[in-house]
Amino acid sequence: MSRKSNTQQRRQEITTAFLRVLANQGYEKATIQAIAKEAALTPGLIHYHFSTKAEILVELITTLTTVFEARFEDLLSRAKTPHERLRAYVEARLAKGEGENPEAVAAWVIIGAEAIKQEEVRTLYAQAIARELRLLQGLLADYLLDQGKKESSARHLAATLLSTMEGSFQLASAAAEHMPKRYAAKTVLLMIERFVALEPANK
Amino acid sequence: MSRKSNTQQRRQEITTAFLRVLANQGYEKATIQAIAKEAALTPGLIHYHFSTKAEILVELITTLTTVFEARFEDLLSRAKTPHERLRAYVEARLAKGEGENPEAVAAWVIIGAEAIKQEEVRTLYAQAIARELRLLQGLLADYLLDQGKKESSARHLAATLLSTMEGSFQLASAAAEHMPKRYAAKTVLLMIERFVALEPANK
Amino acid sequence: MSRKSNTQQRRQEITTAFLRVLANQGYEKATIQAIAKEAALTPGLIHYHFSTKAEILVELITTLTTVFEARFEDLLSRAKTPHERLRAYVEARLAKGEGENPEAVAAWVIIGAEAIKQEEVRTLYAQAIARELRLLQGLLADYLLDQGKKESSARHLAATLLSTMEGSFQLASAAAEHMPKRYAAKTVLLMIERFVALEPANK
Amino acid sequence: MSRKSNTQQRRQEITTAFLRVLANQGYEKATIQAIAKEAALTPGLIHYHFSTKAEILVELITTLTTVFEARFEDLLSRAKTPHERLRAYVEARLAKGEGENPEAVAAWVIIGAEAIKQEEVRTLYAQAIARELRLLQGLLADYLLDQGKKESSARHLAATLLSTMEGSFQLASAAAEHMPKRYAAKTVLLMIERFVALEPANK
DNA sequence: TATGAATGAGTTTTCATTCAT
DNA sequence: CATGAATGAAAACTCATTCAT
Numbered sequence: 001m002s003r004k005s006n007t008q009q010r011r012q013e014i015t016t017a018f019l020r021v022l023a024n025q026g027y028e029k030a031t032i033q034a035i036a037k038e039a040a041l042t043p044g045l046i047h048y049h050f051s052t053k054a055e056i057l058v059e060l061i062t063t064l065t066t067v068f069e070a071r072f073e074d075l076l077s078r079a080k081t082p083h084e085r086l087r088a089y090v091e092a093r094l095a096k097g098e099g100e101n102p103e104a105v106a107a108w109v110i111i112g113a114e115a116i117k118q119e120e121v122r123t124l125y126a127q128a129i130a131r132e133l134r135l136l137q138g139l140l141a142d143y144l145l146d147q148g149k150k151e152s153s154a155r156h157l158a159a160t161l162l163s164t165m166e167g168s169f170q171l172a173s174a175a176a177e178h179m180p181k182r183y184a185a186k187t188v189l190l191m192i193e194r195f196v197a198l199e200p201a202n203k
Numbered sequence: 204m205s206r207k208s209n210t211q212q213r214r215q216e217i218t219t220a221f222l223r224v225l226a227n228q229g230y231e232k233a234t235i236q237a238i239a240k241e242a243a244l245t246p247g248l249i250h251y252h253f254s255t256k257a258e259i260l261v262e263l264i265t266t267l268t269t270v271f272e273a274r275f276e277d278l279l280s281r282a283k284t285p286h287e288r289l290r291a292y293v294e295a296r297l298a299k300g301e302g303e304n305p306e307a308v309a310a311w312v313i314i315g316a317e318a319i320k321q322e323e324v325r326t327l328y329a330q331a332i333a334r335e336l337r338l339l340q341g342l343l344a345d346y347l348l349d350q351g352k353k354e355s356s357a358r359h360l361a362a363t364l365l366s367t368m369e370g371s372f373q374l375a376s377a378a379a380e381h382m383p384k385r386y387a388a389k390t391v392l393l394m395i396e397r398f399v400a401l402e403p404a405n406k
Numbered sequence: 407m408s409r410k411s412n413t414q415q416r417r418q419e420i421t422t423a424f425l426r427v428l429a430n431q432g433y434e435k436a437t438i439q440a441i442a443k444e445a446a447l448t449p450g451l452i453h454y455h456f457s458t459k460a461e462i463l464v465e466l467i468t469t470l471t472t473v474f475e476a477r478f479e480d481l482l483s484r485a486k487t488p489h490e491r492l493r494a495y496v497e498a499r500l501a502k503g504e505g506e507n508p509e510a511v512a513a514w515v516i517i518g519a520e521a522i523k524q525e526e527v528r529t530l531y532a533q534a535i536a537r538e539l540r541l542l543q544g545l546l547a548d549y550l551l552d553q554g555k556k557e558s559s560a561r562h563l564a565a566t567l568l569s570t571m572e573g574s575f576q577l578a579s580a581a582a583e584h585m586p587k588r589y590a591a592k593t594v595l596l597m598i599e600r601f602v603a604l605e606p607a608n609k
Numbered sequence: 610m611s612r613k614s615n616t617q618q619r620r621q622e623i624t625t626a627f628l629r630v631l632a633n634q635g636y637e638k639a640t641i642q643a644i645a646k647e648a649a650l651t652p653g654l655i656h657y658h659f660s661t662k663a664e665i666l667v668e669l670i671t672t673l674t675t676v677f678e679a680r681f682e683d684l685l686s687r688a689k690t691p692h693e694r695l696r697a698y699v700e701a702r703l704a705k706g707e708g709e710n711p712e713a714v715a716a717w718v719i720i721g722a723e724a725i726k727q728e729e730v731r732t733l734y735a736q737a738i739a740r741e742l743r744l745l746q747g748l749l750a751d752y753l754l755d756q757g758k759k760e761s762s763a764r765h766l767a768a769t770l771l772s773t774m775e776g777s778f779q780l781a782s783a784a785a786e787h788m789p790k791r792y793a794a795k796t797v798l799l800m801i802e803r804f805v806a807l808e809p810a811n812k
Numbered sequence: 813t814a815t816g817a818a819t820g821a822g823t824t825t826t827c828a829t830t831c832a833t
Numbered sequence: 834c835a836t837g838a839a840t841g842a843a844a845a846c847t848c849a850t851t852c853a854t
Binding site for chain 4: 829
């Protein structure tokens with residue numbers, strides 16, 4: 001007899017609206033009233049589902065990382081070799097940066113900037129980055145070993161490649177018109193292969 | 204008879220204060236009040252020298268790009284070969300990201316995020332990126348030719364490396380604790396060398 | 407379930423408060439704070455119902471012209487002859503200027519001055535004036551024809567009489583102590599009658 | 610040896626600049642900085658010559674009334690009969706309203722609105738109006754007597770005609786596009802003549 | 813759950829005025 | 834006389850949040 005809770009759906013609507021406003025109007029203009037308008041809801045209702053604005057941002061970060069992980073898992077399931085698994089990662093990550101969902105990419109960049117000094121955002125962002133780093137480092141180590149190389153360079157390589165990915169999101173969002181089309185995934189993979197190829201062999 | 208103008212100095216003081224507040228408190232908290240406090244000036248005076256807050260941001264962008272250019276010119280003067288010139292560029296650019304001036308780096312990342320939706324910022328940011336891209340592409344082409352390779356990969360390579368640099372600023376600013384120390388410059392140079400080494404020869 | 411809207415009532419309260427502040431303190435002092443105080447509301451609430459101060463002014467212009475029109479319609483319904491209809495107009499218009507609602511009169515004068523350079527105000531003010539001019543010209547033409555005269559002078563006469571009315575508002579608001587009491591309506595009517603009486607007959 | 614004072618000239622430059630800014634930008638925007646810019650002087654210098662902004666307004670009122678008086682005196686010197694003197698007055702006054710110096714006319718209207726609640730302005734404005742009223746009443750009385758009529762209607766007639774003049778300034782400034790061209794002076798004179806012609810004779 | 817009015821602290825910006833030079 | 838930097842109070846407007854309905 002009682003009304004069915006629609007909280008989960010509402011929270012998602014709100015988070016999605018926030019994502020869109022963030023990407024299309026920037027952090028400054030992503031006000032509760034703007035989010036409410038985008039979601040076709042009222043400010044009061046937003047505060048019924050999220051007690052503070054920061055909470056929406058937190059949920060958005062979770063959503064974005066979850067979406068990426070899902071995509072990677074999907075591609076991963078079809079990969080057999082270390083090289084294929086590495087490629088799955090790069091493609092899952094960079095497909096976003098090369099046009100698949102520019103709003104999510106822009107939002108991620110804005111979140112990254114907010115992370116610099118907003119404590120809670122920083123924590124979540126840094127956790128996500130740390131997870132990525134571990135994951136990528138593992139994939140690289142496997143690939144190195146598979147190629148008969150030492151895995152010692154995996155850590156620096158992972159950090160550098162993660163930088164490349166984050167940076168390509170930034171440039172795709174704020175200077176797309178000056179960048180070559182779809183350069184990132186291919187070049188990154190080539191770079192890895194050549195880097196590894198010339199790495200000293202594991203004696 | 205008339206009072207001596209101190210506008211240039213004041214504008215610089217204000218711009219520097221803005222840089223510091225931006226880096227230390229984020230864009231949201233970089234209010235005119237906060238800038239005034241940081242510069243030990245009054246809000247009214249800020250507006251006497253800059254008619255809008257956006258104007259300060261514009262000046263900051265100019266300042267930051269000028270500083271980088273100066274540093275590169277300096278290192279460049281001592282470089283003889285294409286390889287040395289390339290190294291000069293990477294070092295000039297990444298020295299910033301590896302501890303030399305973390306405030307400027309953080310400010311640059313925040314500007315990059317602002318560029319996503321603030322028209323004037325975007326224009327200036329994109330111009331700066333386009334300049335970098337041309338410069339880096341030129342340096343890479345020279346290096347490739349010098350190594351007896353085709354220069355055709357210079358463009359994609361430049362875009363990728365620029366992404367790496369921008370991304371390393373982002374990660375240095377928002378997730379430094381998870382990143383290896385001083386990984387970027389060395390790894391990037393190594394990557395370039397190996398990439399070029401395995402590039403097909405120019406027939 | 408949802409809260410009942412009181413926007414219409416609030417907008418009217420705010421508009422009325424604006425009218426009073428305008429009349430009693432002048433345009434300069436008619437700040438949002440002052441309006442809020444007069445209406446016993448908060449400044450934030452004023453901006454909840456009107457997005458800008460100009461919007462309140464626009465609403466006030468509409469209100470004032472509507473009130474005048476209603477008064478004229480009321481007197482008009484009892485008028486039978488062209489002369490009576492003309493008198494109804496003059497009385498409806500000048501009653502305002504002779505004590506009935508000095509606040510509305512003063513506000514109208516201030517609006518007239520604002521119209522000189524505030525584009526939107528000018529448009530609305532000029533529209534109101536154009537309406538009055540057409541109306542008065544029509545009434546005068548009827549009266550002239552009824553008196554067996556040519557109607558050709560109606561246009562200039564209407565413009566002149568409208569000037570008289572606007573001017574009497576001005577003087578009633580800013581120099582009442584030097585003006586005779588209740589001079590306007592009577593003198594204006596007498597003037598019209600004598601002017602028309604000596605107008606050449608329509609052959 | 611000492612520098613010659615240019616105070617009088619400076620005060621006039623400032624007053625004229627104020628007139629122009631008032632007419633072209635309205636009261637709200639007639640700031641000291643705007644006046645300074647219009648006069649090509651500095652804000653500090655304005656305050657050297659006038660201690661407050663109100664003082665400039667006072668000087669402007671004086672200037673405007675003086676200019677009008679001078680014009681009237683000029684025309685008056687050529688007038689022989691009461692009718693000619695009356696015509697001289699109407700022309701001196703309405704020439705302003707019909708295109709000769711629209712900036713001065715607009716400024717006068719704005720001053721009239723400010724007079725409603727700014728005490729000092731009101732005093733000066735009301736004094737000017739009282740002077741006009743006395744003058745016009747005298748001219749009308751002379752004309753009435755000259756025509757063999759009682760002068761008793763002169764007071765109400767003067768008040769009405771002064772209203773017409775003030776109102777025509779208002780309409781010329783804020784709704785010129787809807788008004789007939791050069792209607793005022795001619796119609797006003799005709800009105801006076803016909804009004805007086807039908808006035809009962811002085812027994 | 814949902815609405816939308818309401819608040820109050822905060823934001824950028826303006827401006828008359830002062831004053832050192 | 835003249836400049837132009839500097840101030841401080843006040844302006845319009847914004848917004849996260851609360852709350853009555």
